[in-house]
Amino acid sequence: MAVSTTSAPITYATRVDKVGARYQFTRALRIAVVVLYATISLIPVFWMVTAAFKSRPDVVAIPPKVFFTPTIEGFISLLTKRVLLPPGMMEEYKQRTDLNFAERIMAERGQRITGPSQYGQRLLNSVIVASASTVLSVLLGVLAAYAFSRFNVPGKGDLLFFILSTRMLPPVVVTIPIFLMYQQLRLYDTHLGLILLYTVFNLSFAVWLLKGFIxxxxxxxxxxxxxxxYSRLQxxxxxxxxxxxxxxxxxxxFCLIFAWNEYAFALMLTSERARTAPPSIPTVLGTGGIEWSAIAAGTLGFLVPVIIVTFALRDYLLRGVTFGALRK
Amino acid sequence: MATVELSHITKKFGSVTALNDVSFTVKDGEFFVLLGQTGAGKTTTLRVIAGLEKQDAGEVLFDGVPVNDVTPAERDTAFVFQYYSLYPTMSVYDNLAFPLRAPGRNLSEAEIKQRVHEAAERVRITHLLQRSTRNLSGGEMQRVALGRALVRRPKIFLMDEPLSNLDAKLREALRIELNRLQREAHSTTLFVTHDQIEAMTLADRVGVLREGVLVQVGTPREIYDFPATTFVAKLVGVPRINLYNAARADGMIRVPDSTIQLPAPMHVGLPESFTLGFRPEDVQITPDGDLSGQITLLEPLGVETIVHIRSGRQSLLSTVSGIADFSIGSEVRYRIVRERLHFFDRKTGRRLSLN
Structure with missing residues (x-):
């Protein structure tokens, strides 16, 4: 008997359970929920980014402007110290030919730039404190976690609980005693002081998290x-x-984000030399009123490093915990 | 290569005794198999020899020299693990080269390369060398693991059920390969398994472990033909041995609730009540057999057929070569080879030595 009937090729890749109307609907619903959530959580970020590029009148405009002429006024006021010139002197100042790009922009607002602000220094302080304490926490954490994971440490359970218990009260509770201690120990307003403190706070977290991984x-x-x-260490x-x-x-x-964002201790334990970015950004006060666009610009600059690090490590963050030659 | 001796090793984990006064010697170039069920202490024995676990009492001797306080690195053993046998972050080549790159060894990369290729050839994985360990099949992985052990030329190979995670066909193929490798190299090998077939086929000598106690050491033939206890008798041999509580009276051995009765051997020392054992191949189905029973089940395996025979309220197993032409429910006559009966103490399960 001849086989004469031919039919269209079957697409085996089509999964029956993924073409039904019900599946399509729940899929659309899921996407909608995710998009909605993303939108809501990104609104403040969007607000901040736009505010950073708004001029002074635009940033306080009601209703808020979505479309505006971008300016870098905010960034300039963030990075500079300025004085307000009286109108008479202003005219004269504007006539000068040796003004640079930034000075011209600020001159339009009747301000004269007198020097750089401390923002750069504070951001650098944040980088030093956050990176040093993070490296220290992870380094000590991974060694401690390995020991807890592999060796018969005497009183292991108690020690682990003790380590965890350092996280059981809000850190702010101990700010005053730590402030007094730090003054005695001359750790007040030093990088070392903040590094030690953040390391202590992050270490418990690092030990527990890394122990799980190990x-x-x-x-x-x-x-x-x-x-x-090989030896044990090798x-x-x-x-x-x-x-x-x-x-x-x-x-x-995680440790980096904690150390980077920490506000309360940084505010209490530093003043000039070691002050980090978080407590300094909200205090960017302009001449005559709060410089909203400068604050937004400062926050934006503050976000960038941590975003870079997170993106650089995102492959590791997303990858499964166990990978490779496992057979069970 | 070396001789490895364990002398009165005891190891406890908390209140659990993993090894209880275990002593045996693996001779130079010998393939020694430790056979036992899960939790018998087989792996612990290997770990004690490798130095990964410290025994509570007793001594480990390599070539007669105690190594109790020698670190694993300095003991120069090669360990093939049951699971997680390869370093997942390294390529196959690096896995093989890793032991050679150990700080104490001081080998040049050229030398390492040569030895890796040599070992790879012996376990037939040369084509895999540049691959990542991630995409290897189970059989390939264990071959690489064997290669990693071979590359070192260690004093002793310690193998912890290296074949047990493979499917049946592959296990058989690798078992043959392992046998070939060991015969070629005459390497001192201590191989741990729960699979009696591996023990019987690979071993020069077998040690049977039960709950941390070494029950019997002997050649596969000794273990099979003269099991020291009912435990060993049951552990070795497929299909399993027939065991019954039996009684001796009036010069006859009788198995209660059955028609099985045999003339008692003329030995002295057989108690009135004991455990009787005989292997399925010693139950011969033949028309002139002196015993009879009813066939209740047939398991044709191709090479042989396992015949389940009921006699009274007891049942016994017999094997017949090839696919047997019986029907379930039919009466059958059989006889039991008298010379190959096993007698065990009913209480202790120990083999009764009759003279």
Whole structure:
């Protein structure tokens, strides 16, 4: 009997459960919810970014302007110190030919630039304090977590609880005693003081988080390395660390964000030399009123480094905890 | 290569005794298999030898020299693990090279390369060397793991059920390969398994572990033909041995609730009540058999057929070569090979030595 009937090729890739109306509807619903959530959470960011580029009248305009002529006034006022010139002197000042780009813009607002502001210095302080304390927390955290995960540390359970208990009260509660201690120890208004403090706060978090990640790595790998002729520390470095990289990256980002954003202690424990960005940005007071666009510009500049780090590490953050040659 | 001796090793984990006074010697170039069920202490034994676990009492000796306080790195053993056998962040080549790159060894990269290729050839993974370990199949992974052990030329190979996670076909293929490798290299090997087939086929000698106690050490033949306890008798042999509570009276051995009765051997020392054992292949189905029963089940395996025979309220297993032409429910006559009966103490399960 001849086979004469031919039919259209079947597309096996089409999954029956993914073409039905019900599936299409729930899919659309899910996307809608995600988009809505993203929109709501991005509104403040959008507000901030636009405010940073608005002129002084635009930023306080009611109703808020969505379309406006962008200006970098906000950034200039953020980065400079200025004086207000009386109208008479202003005319004369404007006539000068040696004014640079920024000075011209500010001259339009009747202000004369007298020097750079402290914003750059404060941002640098933030970078120093946050990165040093993060590196320190992760470094100490990964060693402690490894020990807790692998060795019979006497009183292990109690120690772990004790470490966790440092997070059980709001840090602000201890600001006054720490302030007094820091004055005695001459750690007040020093980078070291903030680095130590942030490390202490982050360490408990780092230990617990990293212990979870290291617990997931089977001991067999290190033991294989031990038998293969490596010492415990070498095995840790060559076999455990490469596998813990996901956890280390995640811990790094969380610690960095905490140290970077910390406000209360930075406000209490620093004044001039070591003051970080968070307590200084809201105090950008202009001549005659709050400089909203300068504050927005400052916040924007403050966000950029942490966004860069998070994006740089996002592959590690998203990757699964266990990967590679596992068989179960 | 070396001789490895365990002398009165005891190891406890909390209140659990993992190894209880275990002593045995793996001779130079010998393939020694530790056979036992899960939790018998097989892996612990390997870990004690490798130095990953410290025994509570007893001594480990390599070539007669105690190594109790020698670090794992300095003991120069190679360990093939059951799971997680490869470093997941490294390529196959780097996995093989890793033991050679250990700080104490001081080998040049050229030398390492040569030895890696040599080992890779022996386990037939040369084509995989540049691959990441991530996309290897289970069989390839264990071959790489074997290669990583071979590359070092260690004093002793310690293998912790390296085949148990593979499917049946692959396990058989790798078992043959392992056998070939070991015969070629005459490497001292301690191989741990719960699979009696692996033990029987690979071993020069087998040690049977039960709950941390070494029950019997012997060649596969000794273990099979003269099991020291009912436990060993049951552990080795497929299909399993027939075991019954039996009684001796009037010069006959009788199995209660059945028609099985055999003339008692002329030995002295057989108690009135004991455990009787005989292997399925020693139950021969033949028309002139002196015993009879009813066939209740047939399991044709191709090579042989397992015949389940009921006798009274007892049932026994017999094997027949090829696919047997019986029908379920029919009466059958059989006889039991008298010379190959096993007698065990009913209480302790120990083999009764009759003279």
């Amino acid at each position: 617990d997931e790595i089977p001991r067999e790998y290190e033991e294989a390395a031990l038998v293969d002729g 095995a840790f470095r060559k076999v455990v660390l490469p596998q813990a990289i996901t956890g280390i990256a995640a811990t790094f980002v």
